[in-house]
Each structure stands twice: as structure tokens, then as C-alpha cells.
Amino acid sequence: MTMKTEIDQLKLLAKRYAHAMRSNRIDALDTISAELGFPHWKALVGKAKQGWTPSEEDLAKADAFVREYVPSLGHEPKFIDQSISRPAGQPIKIGEIEGHAYHVFEFFGDVRMEGDGWRIFIGEADFSQPVVEIETTHKETSPANDRSFVDKALEVAKSEAVKVRAGIASDWPRRSTKPNGKGEVVHPLNGDKATEWFCLHCDSKMTGAQIAQNLWHCPNCGANPLDIFSSPFWLEGSDKQPTDIKPTADKELSEPKVDIVDSRPTLRLNKQTISELLRIALLEDANTPSERLGALRAAIDVDDESDAWITFDEDLWPEDKDPTSAIAVAEKLGVELELAMTRMTFPFAWPGLGHATNSTSEYVEMMLAAYGEHGIILREESDERTD
Structure with missing residues (x-):
């Protein structure tokens, strides 16, 4: 394998990574370079011009890193196919925080992290607010009462949510998550292309960049891509007008909502x-x-x-x-x-x-x-x- 072919292979991996992460190509190249110990892509290329060549181990390391975000890399099934075929009880990650074991599960794009008497939910959409649930039977002893523990758990759950969202984006056309120069994006399910989009659920109006940024979930009500259309056809003949969604500064609602819940089976003798x-x-x-x-x-x-x-x-x-x-x-x-x-x-x-x-x-x-x-x-x- 020539040096050019090896460098091209890194470029291809960066292209796949940029698609999944909804980022630009140069940022992806810099990320791949960092995985191989370089501060940025320019430094890697400069080293290559001096005779350095990525080893098989380097290429394997870069490939393994990108596969974390692009499960369908190569000849693997698409992310959604892998998600559907995975047994419901099979976790995508197992670990421990401060001596407390946890399991992380993924189901149709949503992430659930749980331990003994506590769990964290993070939705598929980027703007979804994390929800921490503490079982009533553990409300006095749960580690989730400690904000330091919750922050560490959220870091794990959010990291897995990023990978899940990347897997979804990698299944979709690049233009579904990255607007073109006109601000147009392509609906990932029906193929429509437009600069403005409308939510059937709450009658909101949004730009292509806004809907793409939230993984095709309505930034206002959270409705999924099935409720997003390129025209508000359901309002035809009425006096009601779509409501513009204001630009959102924060990528995600980082402050979690904490609930005390009782999920035990309840017999209602009514x-x-x-x-x-x-x-x-x-x-x-x-x-x-x-x-x-x-x-x-x-x-x-x-x-x-x-x-x-x-x-x-x-x-x-x-x-x-x-x-x-x-x-x-x-x-x-x-x-x-x-x-x-x-x-x-x-x-x-x-x-x-x-x-x-x-x-x-x-x-x-x-x-x-x-x-x-x-x-x-x-x-x-x-x-x-x-x-």
C-alpha cells in the first residue's frame, strides 16, 4: 500500500466521521489526526511529506474510532437495522461509577442508563432534556441523590447518545444533516428538499438548519421526523399561521430534570x-x-x-x-x-x-x-x- 493510498484511507474515514457527526471535513480530519497523536491534520500531512507513513496499527486505530460513530462502516448493516435486531435486554455499554454498576441501553435512538434504583433517559433529539429518575424505594440511599455522581453518569450517557445520534445521521443522506449554501436540507425519510420546514404537531415553522441541528425533531415540541413537512398543508383554508421558532443558542438542555418515581406494579382496586x-x-x-x-x-x-x-x-x-x-x-x-x-x-x-x-x-x-x-x-x- 502506498503512502497516498494510506492517507486517502484516513481521508475517507474522516469523510464518514464528518457525515455522522454533522461536522465539516477539516474538523473531522483534525479529529482523526488527534487519534493518531497529531495536533491537527496539517501536522499529519507535514509528517507524511517527511516520509512518515500510517502503519497498519494506525489505520486500524482510526478505523475502530470511526466505527464507534459509524456502525455501518464497510459492509456492516445500517445503524437502524443493528438497533432493531439487538435484543431488548442487551446493553450497549456496561461500567461502574464510584462502585455503583450501570448498564446503558439504546432503543430506537433513545438512550437509557440504569443502576440499582435509578436511571437516566436521553432522547434521540439533540435538544432533549436529560431525565433522572430515582425509585421511591431507593430515594434515601440512591447514589443519584449526589449531584457529583449524576454529573459523572450524565457524562457517560451523553457520550453514548452522541454515538447513537451519529449512527442515525450516518444512515441518512449527508444533505439531511448539513444544509447546502442556500440553507436547503433533504428530509431523511421522504426525500423532500426545502429551506423551511413545518411541524404537523404544533404548527411551528423552522429553518433547514434548525431542524437538521435537532436531528429532524421539532425544536419546539419534540415531534419526530414523521411530523415534519416542507409545507403546512394542513392549515390550508384556515386563518391560522405557522409560528416561527426562535434560534436556540444551546445545543442541548444540559440541566437534568430529576423525578422521584415508583415503577412498581400497582393494583388499582377500583x-x-x-x-x-x-x-x-x-x-x-x-x-x-x-x-x-x-x-x-x-x-x-x-x-x-x-x-x-x-x-x-x-x-x-x-x-x-x-x-x-x-x-x-x-x-x-x-x-x-x-x-x-x-x-x-x-x-x-x-x-x-x-x-x-x-x-x-x-x-x-x-x-x-x-x-x-x-x-x-x-x-x-x-x-x-x-x-
Whole structure:
């Protein structure tokens, strides 16, 4: 390999890195040079003119560095394909801060860093505000109560977020993240090109540079690229006008939002939950087809104090049969249960047939035979018409 070819290889790596990082070429060349121990690209080229040649180790080091930001380098799948195929529980980084272990995960561009009783979320968009969550059960002992620890954790999470965003940008056309001389950018999903863009979600208007800088998420409301269009077509015929987004000075909202959360599973014993559990128990108590119909059609009422009433159809549920499972469930839930009988509208003729067997299949057979001999069977046709 000649020196020119080796230098060209470094230039190509810098080009890929610039694409992913949404930077200009000379900054990327300087970054690659720094990885090889040079202060800038000019110094590297000067050394090369004196006879220095990048070794295989130098090229491998530069290649490995760029792959951190361009996962699809060479013949590898695109970043999004690698992201989708990665198992949900597989971290992209594992480490330790001040003796506290952590795992970092990536899911569709969002980064989640978590340890014992704490986690940090950073969204796909550059302007997204980091969120620190501390579990209620760990709020007194969590290391995330220490701002020094949080700052160190954020440094790790933000570093991984930069790589994730670079991977996304490397999948997109270069002009999607770097405006041309006219300020035009290309939508990464539908290919439209424009200098101004509009958010379907909040009716905001932004420049190509603004939307590209935030990785095609609305700087105002955070809507994703699917909600960004080159014209506000949805406002046609209305008096409403898009709202200009003011230039944002800071690249990112660096001050994290801290929340105390309780993510433990919560059982809400409300009216709906109680009635559903009671009906399940009634079905357990039912033996015959009629009793099962009775369990399904029974009126279950739960008041504001969580006391309950079950009203059965006397043709379906035997008056002398206690729903023992439902009574037991009510007792476990701390619900005072009242039972009542009434006459409802029975769905089929000859209700006694439903008590003659425990088999629903046999009951249907007997019912069809009775209707066939003493009544009428109508099979309703579908209301749908075929052309």
C-alpha cells in the first residue's frame, strides 16, 4: 500500500466521521489526526511529506474510532437495522461509577442508563432534556441523590447518545444533516428538499438548519421526523399561521430534570377491577351452561365505598346455590358482597335445558333440536355486500 493510498484511507474515514457527526471535513480530519497523536491534520500531512507513513496499527486505530460513530462502516448493516435486531435486554455499554454498576441501553435512538434504583433517559433529539429518575424505594440511599455522581453518569450517557445520534445521521443522506449554501436540507425519510420546514404537531415553522441541528425533531415540541413537512398543508383554508421558532443558542438542555418515581406494579382496586375479578370468580362457580350464562349476564354493581351487589337471573342461576368463589374473592378484596335474584330477559327458550348437562356442546345440540321441533331457527345474513 502506498503512502497516498494510506492517507486517502484516513481521508475517507474522516469523510464518514464528518457525515455522522454533522461536522465539516477539516474538523473531522483534525479529529482523526488527534487519534493518531497529531495536533491537527496539517501536522499529519507535514509528517507524511517527511516520509512518515500510517502503519497498519494506525489505520486500524482510526478505523475502530470511526466505527464507534459509524456502525455501518464497510459492509456492516445500517445503524437502524443493528438497533432493531439487538435484543431488548442487551446493553450497549456496561461500567461502574464510584462502585455503583450501570448498564446503558439504546432503543430506537433513545438512550437509557440504569443502576440499582435509578436511571437516566436521553432522547434521540439533540435538544432533549436529560431525565433522572430515582425509585421511591431507593430515594434515601440512591447514589443519584449526589449531584457529583449524576454529573459523572450524565457524562457517560451523553457520550453514548452522541454515538447513537451519529449512527442515525450516518444512515441518512449527508444533505439531511448539513444544509447546502442556500440553507436547503433533504428530509431523511421522504426525500423532500426545502429551506423551511413545518411541524404537523404544533404548527411551528423552522429553518433547514434548525431542524437538521435537532436531528429532524421539532425544536419546539419534540415531534419526530414523521411530523415534519416542507409545507403546512394542513392549515390550508384556515386563518391560522405557522409560528416561527426562535434560534436556540444551546445545543442541548444540559440541566437534568430529576423525578422521584415508583415503577412498581400497582393494583388499582377500583370499580372495574373489582367487578371483573368477581365475574371471573362467578365463572369458576358455574358448572352448567345456564349457570355460565348467568355468570356472564349477572349485574355486578360496585359503589364508591367498594361494596358490591351481584344480581342473578333466577332462570339461569339456582336460587339455593351460593357463589362460593365470588364470596371468597370479595372477602380477600375486603368487599362487602350482597346477592340478589331477579327475572331478566333469558336469551334462549327452555331455560331448563341449560341445567340438564354440564357440556355446552350438548346444551347447544339439545337447544337446536328443541328449536327445530317446536320453533324456528333463523341464520342472520351478513349486512356486508359484495360487489
